[in-house]
Amino acid sequence: MSDQACDCCRSTTVRTTEPASHDRWLVGRPVRDAPLPQAVxxxxxxxxxxxxxxxxxGFVVAIRDATGGGSLxxxxxxxxxxxxxxxxxxxxEGYFFQCFYDGVALAHLADESVEIRTESPAGEPVEMRASPDGTVDVTPPDAAVSFGVAADGDAPRSADPTPEEVYGAICPYVKAFPSREAYDRWAESIDVATVGLPLAAGVPIAAALAE
Structure with a gap:
């Protein structure tokens, strides 16, 4: 998909109200079964x-069903x-992507080890090495990842959104951070409900969206 065709990385919306009081950090294990904040x-x-x-x-199943369920x-x-x-x-071979999510998807799709480098919204570097056997090494070791969906005012209102609309609502909120604290600062600054978790635990979730 070319950069002209992608509308998945539009800017996030800066918060204009007080942050929500729910706990944004997933603590349950396995994380796939941990309860999501209601707003997400x-x-x-x-x-x-x-x-x-x-x-x-449930997030992964719903998104995969909505986008046709085919592999990327x-x-x-x-x-x-x-x-x-x-x-x-x-x-x-090197690749540049519009979003952090695409690098994670590449690691899932490839039969080779993939080195990924990204930056948090504040410009802080985060690196990851994903191996074909599923091993994931992240730097810094406390790196985090976020998931979210465009807020009510931005989300498509169609009862049958296109894959482009779905990924366009999700990709701006799949971000990497050097720490939970960095994630929390960003989450408090935007008007969209998100959830955070350790990057190593979140990679399989992001990869599942590409299956």
Whole structure:
């Protein structure tokens, strides 16, 4: 997918009201079954024209169903024609992407080890090495990842959103951070409900969206 075709990384909305009081950090294990904050689940349901979801597992199933359930290919990812903060290297070849999520998806789709480098919204570097056996090494070790869906005012209102609309509502809120504290600062600054978890635990969730 070319950078011209991708509208998945529009800017996030800066918060103009007080942050929500819910706990944004997933603490349950496995994380797929940990309860989502209600606001996140409601936004997923509204985006898809369905009932709210209550876990990350439900989040993945709902998104996959809404986008047709087919597997992505490397060419389907949001490649960038110029340098971006989101880059990956595999088998001697480099890639630049519109979003951090695309590098994670590449790691899932490839049969080779993939080196991923991205930046948090504050410009802090986060690096990850994903191996074909599922091993994930992250730097810094306390790095975090976020998931979310565009707020009510931004989410598509169609009862049958296109895959582009769905990913366009999700990708701006799949971000990497050097720590939970960095995630919390960002989450408090935007008007969209998100959830955070350790990056190593979140990679399989992001990868499942590409299966």
């Amino acid at each position: 689940g409601r936004n997923v349901g509204r985006l898809l024209g369905e009932e709210p979801v209550d876990t990350l597992a 290919a490397v060419d389907d990812l949001c490649h960038a024609a110029t340098e971006t903060p989101h880059r990956a290297a595999m088998d001697g």
